[in-house]
Amino acid sequence: MHLWEAVGGGVVLPLAEHTNAIRALAWRSDSGVVASCGEDGLVVWWDVTDGFPVVTKANAHPPQKPPGRYDTVANGVLDCSFGLAGELVTCGRDRTVKVWKADGGEKRSFALPDDGAEGTSRIRVLPTRVAVSFDGKTVMAGDSAGWLHAWQVD
Secondary structure, eight states, X not given: OEEEOTTTOOEEEEOOOOSSOEXXXXXXXXXXXXXXXXXXXXXXXXETTTOOEEEXXXXXXXXXXXXXXXXOOOOOEEEEEEOTTSOEEEEETTSEEEEEOTTSOEEEXXXXXXXXXXXXXXXXXXXXXXEEOTTSSEEEEEETTSOEEEEEOO
């Protein structure tokens, strides 16, 4: 991944930490940090002035094997979004939504309800998009079944 200069199109900073597909990027409101998340399970907060990671969370959403499954389960962080106070919200293949403090510590975690919606009992529903409200008190996630979920952070 690279941070590109908008006018000339040249590479400003190489941001090389991920080993698999990057699923989402998010800018912090002060434009000093960009977060990346990907299929390798990493969430990285990048300092855009020097290109070095500020915080790296490996296995941010660790894979969970459903009962009776013996093959490798995909690891991955599917989306990320910054709140105004610098908190980062992520969602992943572990079916959770996590709120991270500005320093990278985990603040809260929310699980999607069981895959029991009528007609979807055999479908593994995943959170695909996350957002945090303007005041930082509510986290929302959209899932692969078309449902919207909301949680109060505190």
